[in-house]
Amino acid sequence: MDHAELTGQSGPPGIDRNLTRYGDTEFSRYMRRAFLSSAGYDGEDLDRPIIGIADTSSDYNTCHRDMPALVEGVKRGVAQAGGLALVFPTISLAETLLSPTSMLFRNLLAMDTEEMIRAQPMDGVVLLGGCDKTVPAQLMGAVSAGVPAISLVTGAMRTGSWQGERLGACTDCRRYWLRHRAGEFDRDEIGEIEQALCPTGGTCMVMGTASTMACLTATLGLMLPGGATPLSGSGDRLRQAVMTGRRIVELATGGEGPLKLLTRASFDNAATVLAALGGSTNAVIHLIAIARRAGIALTLEDIHEAARKTPVLVNCKPVGTGYMEDFHKAGGLPVLWKALEPRLDLNALNVDGRSLGAILKDTPPPATWQDTIGTLENPIGPPGALVVLRGTLAPDGALIKRAAAALDRQRHRGPAAVFESPDDVAARIDDPKLGLTPDHVLVMRNAGPVAMGMPEAGSLPIPAYLAKKGVVDMVRVSDARMSGTAYGTVVLHCCPEAAAGGPLALVRDGDVIELDVENRRLDLCVPAEELARRKAGHVPPRASGRGWRRLYAEHVLPAHLGADLDFL
Numbered sequence: 326m327d328h329a330e331l332t333g334q335s336g337p338p339g340i341d342r343n344l345t346r347y348g349d350t351e352f353s354r355y356m357r358r359a360f361l362s363s364a365g366y367d368g369e370d371l372d373r374p375i376i377g378i379a380d381t382s383s384d385y386n387t388c389h390r391d392m393p394a395l396v397e398g399v400k401r402g403v404a405q406a407g408g409l410a411l412v413f414p415t416i417s418l419a420e421t422l423l424s425p426t427s428m429l430f431r432n433l434l435a436m437d438t439e440e441m442i443r444a445q446p447m448d449g450v451v452l453l454g455g456c457d458k459t460v461p462a463q464l465m466g467a468v469s470a471g472v473p474a475i476s477l478v479t480g481a482m483r484t485g486s487w488q489g490e491r492l493g494a495c496t497d498c499r500r501y502w503l504r505h506r507a508g509e510f511d512r513d514e515i516g517e518i519e520q521a522l523c524p525t526g527g528t529c530m531v532m533g534t535a536s537t538m539a540c541l542t543a544t545l546g547l548m549l550p551g552g553a554t555p556l557s558g559s560g561d562r563l564r565q566a567v568m569t570g571r572r573i574v575e576l577a578t579g580g581e582g583p584l585k586l587l588t589r590a591s592f593d594n595a596a597t598v599l600a601a602l603g604g605s606t607n608a609v610i611h612l613i614a615i616a617r618r619a620g621i622a623l624t625l626e627d628i629h630e631a632a633r634k635t636p637v638l639v640n641c642k643p644v645g646t647g648y649m650e651d652f653h654k655a656g657g658l659p660v661l662w663k664a665l666e667p668r669l670d671l672n673a674l675n676v677d678g679r680s681l682g683a684i685l686k687d688t689p690p691p692a693t694w695q696d697t698i699g700t701l702e703n704p705i706g707p708p709g710a711l712v713v714l715r716g717t718l719a720p721d722g723a724l725i726k727r728a729a730a731a732l733d734r735q736r737h738r739g740p741a742a743v744f745e746s747p748d749d750v751a752a753r754i755d756d757p758k759l760g761l762t763p764d765h766v767l768v769m770r771n772a773g774p775v776a777m778g779m780p781e782a783g784s785l786p787i788p789a790y791l792a793k794k795g796v797v798d799m800v801r802v803s804d805a806r807m808s809g810t811a812y813g814t815v816v817l818h819c820c821p822e823a824a825a826g827g828p829l830a831l832v833r834d835g836d837v838i839e840l841d842v843e844n845r846r847l848d849l850c851v852p853a854e855e856l857a858r859r860k861a862g863h864v865p866p867r868a869s870g871r872g873w874r875r876l877y878a879e880h881v882l883p884a885h886l887g888a889d890l891d892f893l
């Protein structure tokens with residue numbers, strides 16, 4: 326199969342690519358030019374390389390509030406380099422404004438992006454994203470579309486402050502909310518905090534999923550080397566937009582798509598950087614999904630191995646104390662790459678045309694005046710930030726962010742308290758009649774991809790009556806995800822999920838669950854015969870709903886395989 330068959334692209338480069346089929350090629354060209362002339366384009370414009378700008382601006386997405394300025398920057402760069410930029414919208418996914426979860430729509434944005442690249446005349450594309458799911462979705466779509474592509478993100482927010490304390494979304498959102506639930510802050514105080522957590526446009530300013538995915542995208546080579554960390558709205562960020570615009574025109578005339586950059590080496594590098602960032606657990610699902618689109622079999626074991634060998638080198642919340650602006654001021658991602666140089670494959674290529682080795686020749690090591698980026702000799706935290714668990718409760722794997730979990734809970738045996746869904750948690754978690762103790766293991770099921778698109782509900786709240794006694798962490802186990810900004814002894818992504826017949830569906834209140842992070846075990850301590858008996862009487866729910874939700878539930882792959890749709 327040649328490139329055109331693979332990608333669905335047809336025709337020559339430029340505005341005549343992917344002609345509308347009227348059964349008369351010359352008529353199709355004539356009609357296209359007639360309509361474009363209504364927007365003021367003439368032959369001088371239309372003979373240039375055509376650069377699409379995938380725009381995910383939306384009033385529903387405050388993380389992308391500064392995106393219009395980036396669009397203008399990219400357009401300027403494209404024009405300077407001799408191209409014609411055409412902006413097109415796709416759906417936008419804002420983490421906090423989508424129900425039940427933005428993850429349900431990641432693959433829909435991936436399809437939207439892929440099909441709009443594939444169907445419209447486009448020699449190259451700039452993918453404007455930022456908020457958590459937008460970046461992996463755009464990469465998945467662009468990889469499948471096969472057109473030269475560069476990702477550009479909005480960048481993180483600046484930090485805010487409350488009563489003299491620096492704070493930001495959303496590790497501090499969670500920390501203060503726990504203290505509010507514990508009775509430490511009243512409604513007025515939490516209202517003031519609410520106003521201070523997100524002071525500017527941009528993505529969450531900790532090492533959450535958005536920041537992690539920005540760093541991994543550049544490590545994969547699909548973003549300019551300095552593009553991951555400049556803050557939203559800053560001059561640095563706007564310059565990235567202009568540089569991206571100039572560079573995509575050069576790439577477009579070469580015609581090489583993302584697959585040239587996405588190699589085993591680039592994914593191994595991304596897994597290493599993920600570990601060094603102490604990055605988001607969500608990135609594990611996204612990396613596996615992007616690799617699958619590129620035909621590379623990245624597994625949970627690869628992620629675990631990279632984390633096992635790589636210490637945490639970045640001091641950002643939730644595993645550290647700093648924020649993205651500190652990381653950027655300390656040199657950002659290229660300086661982290663420099664610190665990791667002996668562990669990275671330097672042959673991996675970047676969209677700027679250089680190998681990682683060539684980029685690092687011009688990059689200084691972490692400076693001594695800063696304490697945000699560590700070195701292999703003097704890291705911020707030990708190796709093993711992410712640990713893949715297996716056992717009778719998760720035969721296909723589960724994940725824990727060890728770097729963000731309480732040390733005294735990582736080996737724990739306790740009775741299960743079972744919740745049937747996130748709504749069941751919301752309804753019952755604070756009911757004192759449940760009689761929960763700090764030793765209980767909070768189990769939530771029916772929150773995996775098939776059940777409801779896998780919401781970020783895995784960091785179950787500590788019951789208010791325990792929080793008021795000073796309990797700040799408990800072992801929690803689910804088939805859900807957790808925000809990259811969250812923390813705690815939280816076991817996520819249990820596979821197979823309950824709705825697909827996984828053992829999580831068989832847990833009953835009072836069953837003993839054993840977690841042993843050091844030995845990578847998560848076990849349901851119930852005899853096999855009893856589990857077989859329960860399984861025989863268990864009826865998994867049938868897919869329901871309509872439209873996208875029905876299609877998703879019937880075709881989504883399990884989390885350990887990336888939660889893409891099986892036909893993509």
Ligand code: FES
Nearest residue numbers: 388420456528529
């Ligand atoms: Fe958009 Fe955190 S909510 S990046």
